[in-house]
Structure formats: C-alpha cells, structure tokens
Amino acid sequence: MKINIRSKVFLLFASLMAISVINFSLISSMAKTSEEDYNWVTHTHVVMQHGENLLGEIRDAETGQRGYLLTGDPRYLEPFFSGVQRSKQELKVLLDKTRDNTEQQQKLERIQNLIDDKLNELTHTITLYKAGKIEESIQLVDSDQGKQIMDEIRLEMDAFQAVEAELLKSRRDTYSKMQTAIQHTFILESLIFIAAMVGVLWYVNKSILRPLALLTKSARAYKFSKAFIPVQLSRQDEIGELATAFNHMGERVTRSRDALVDANQKTQSKLDDALSDATTDPLTGLKNxxxxxxxxxxxxxxxxxxxxxxxxxxxxxxxxxxxxxxxxxxxxxxxxxxxxxxxxxxxxxxxxxxxxxxxxxxxxxxxxxxxxxxxxxxxxxxxxxxxxxxxxxxxxxxxxxxxxxxxxxxxxxxxxxxxxxxxxxxxxxxxxxxxxxxxxxxxxxxxxx
CATH class of the missing domain: 3.30.70.270 (Reverse transcriptase/Diguanylate cyclase domain)
Incomplete structure (x- = not known):
C-alpha cells in the first residue's frame, strides 16, 4: 500500500515527538532523583546540627551545675534544668531522624546511657549541696568522674558526627554525580534529538524538494544555543501541517530546556544556601x-x-x-x-x-x-x-x-x-x-x- 506524503511526514514527526517525550520524561525522572539526593544532603546537615545542639545542652547543664555549686545562687539552676530538658529533646530528635541507620541508632543508645549517667551525676551533686553536704558535693566534682563521663560523651558524639560527615560527603558526591549525569544526559539527548531532526529534514528535502526549502533553512539555523525561530509557511496542505507540527515541537523542546536549566539553577542555589546556613550563626552573622x-x-x-x-x-x-x-x-x-x-x-x-x-x-x-x-x-x-x-x-x-x-x-x-x-x-x-x-x-x- 502506497503511503502519501502527509502520512510519511506524520510518522516521521511522531517519532520525533516520541523522542522528545521520552527525553523529557527521563530528565524529569533524573531531576526528581536529584531532588531526593539534595533532601538527603539537607537531612544530614540537620542531623549534624542537632548533634552539636545536644552536646551544647549538656555543657549548659554542666555550667549551671558548677555555677550553683560555686555560688549557691539558685538562678544557676535555670540553665541546668533547661539543659537537661533540651538535651532530652535533642536526643529524641536525633533518634527519630536516624531511625533508618542502625549503626547510628546504636551509637545514640550508648550516648543516651552516658548522658543519663552525666545528668545523674550533676543532679546528685546539686542534691548533696541542697542537703548541706557542700564539701561532699565539691569532692564529687573534683573526683573527675563527671569529666570522664563528659569525655566519653564527646568521643561518642565525635564518632557519631564522623559517620554523619562521611554520609554527608557520600551524599554530596551522589548529588554532584547526579547533576553531572543530568547535564551529560541532556547534552546526549539533545544531540540525539538534533540528529533525528536532521534525518527527518533530509528525507523531507529529498521527497518534497523546493517546497520545503524554507523549512530546511530554518531547521539548520536552529542550534541549541540559539532561540527557536518558527517556520513561516502559510499552506493548507500537508506541508503546511508539517510546518505547524515542527513549530509546536520546537517550542516544546525550548520550554523543556529552559525549565530544566531554571530548575537546576534553583537547586544549586538552595544547596549553596543550605551549606552557608549550616556554618553561620543566623543571629550575629558570625561563624558557628x-x-x-x-x-x-x-x-x-x-x-x-x-x-x-x-x-x-x-x-x-x-x-x-x-x-x-x-x-x-x-x-x-x-x-x-x-x-x-x-x-x-x-x-x-x-x-x-x-x-x-x-x-x-x-x-x-x-x-x-x-x-x-x-x-x-x-x-x-x-x-x-x-x-x-x-x-x-x-x-x-x-x-x-x-x-x-x-x-x-x-x-x-x-x-x-x-x-x-x-x-x-x-x-x-x-x-x-x-x-x-x-x-x-x-x-x-x-x-x-
């Protein structure tokens, strides 16, 4: 059965549209994966920040305890009780955010036991002081028992943070590789699309000759780095329909490209902002x-x-x-x-x-x-x-x-x-x-x- 020009052109451009849709779907899927990778990078930053907060709250509780033992001023108990309460909250957050990581959960369980020991030691010294056993409470502080527990907490937290730092590095690398893969895939798909377009134009030029000269010239002028110029061909026949389909396809590819470039720039900007926020104190603008x-x-x-x-x-x-x-x-x-x-x-x-x-x-x-x-x-x-x-x-x-x-x-x-x-x-x-x-x-x- 003989296929007319209109059917041939439709089939050729339908193939191009399919390639365009497949390419767009693939890039969209990779962009979604990239966003997930970025979310994991942000998640790791948050975990590390809460780890720092946990250690800081323990220090605040210890500072309040020492201030109270040195001065007997009950106002120093405020940072102590605040540190105790907030340290428990920070630990709860860490346990929740690392529930997918068995190794980190085990570390946090050890840290929790050490923190309980530390808080019990602090509470015990305060209780002794309130009971009038001041010398006994001071001797307990001077025994370095609390310091040893605190040193163990720091070591465990350092090990915990080290694992998160490795995860952060790995997830940054994964995100960076995905960004590179998206760029390479986009370039490859663009080349494939351009190659397919050139093939279609070669066939149309061969089959229809001079009537498609304007379409051929416009296609050759279209480059990835230039704006798409629609073909101005006012015809009511199959060639006119072909020009319309070509214009629609070019505009869609341009929108997809612009949307992808814009999304990539926004994602990179968010990552830069997240990295800056992770190392800057928001109140004073100094480093943290x-x-x-x-x-x-x-x-x-x-x-x-x-x-x-x-x-x-x-x-x-x-x-x-x-x-x-x-x-x-x-x-x-x-x-x-x-x-x-x-x-x-x-x-x-x-x-x-x-x-x-x-x-x-x-x-x-x-x-x-x-x-x-x-x-x-x-x-x-x-x-x-x-x-x-x-x-x-x-x-x-x-x-x-x-x-x-x-x-x-x-x-x-x-x-x-x-x-x-x-x-x-x-x-x-x-x-x-x-x-x-x-x-x-x-x-x-x-x-x-």
Missing amino acids: RRYMHDSSRQLIETSISEQSNLSIILFDVDHFKHVNDNYGHASGDQVLKMLGRNIKASIRTSDIAVRYGGEEFVILLPDTGLNSAAAIAEGLRKSVESMVFPTLDGSHITISLGVAQLSNDETDINALFIRADKALYESKSNGRNRTSVADQLSSFPNIEI
Missing part, C-alpha cells in the same frame, strides 16, 4: 561552633607544619542574663547582633570569629602570638565597654576574656580551648571586665594598645 571545629583542624595543621603561632580568644558578656531579665530577650538579641558587627569590624579577614553559644564567643587568630592576641582582646574589651546600646536605654555592657596560644604539644582545638576557658574563668573570678592570659593566668585590665 561546627565551622570553628572544622576550620580549627586546618589552622592547627598549618601552625604545626609551618611552625607559626595560633592563638584563641574566648569571651562572653558579663551578666547577660540581667540584660534578658531587665530588657527582654529581644533586646538581648539586638545586643548580640551589635556585638557581632563590632567583632567583625575588629578582626582581620584571616581571623575566624565564632558565636560559640548563647553569649559566648571565640576568635581564632592565625599567625598571632600570645602578647598580640592579648592586646587584640584588650582592644576588643575596651571597644565593647564604650559601645552604647539603644535597646538598653543607652546602658553599657562589659565582657570578660581569656586568651591562649597553641603550645607545641597540642594537636587539636580542645586542649587550647580548655586553657582559654580557664583564663576566662580567671577574668570572671577577678571581677569581670578584664582580659586574662592562659598559663600565666594574670589579668590585664590596663593593657595599652
């Missing part, structure tokens, strides 16, 4: 604790390999709870925001400023010795002391600072942080609003910059 621990490893490795100095400044706002109690938490947040801006303006671009938690801040100072770090800390103290806070009715605030320099036998941030924390405690013990240097543990209230 997780970023500090990640970047400190590189800074310490560089300091050791290049035999250069690395110092740290640890400080917090004096009597910040009074700010929240007297002026409200919104005013307290404004104070922290202004402090964040002041810190950014006071440090070098190579320095790393971190909101460690609450009103506590950390500054890492590469290529900076102890004396220079102490001078920088003192300058920051004076700068904050002179600041005026509109939300506090023009009142001033002060900060207490501890400074430490990385020693030759230290290979991680924990030991350096502990020494700086001891120096900070010394500043508070000596009346606050001063800078203390680790090891020397002597305050510098009148350092001239």
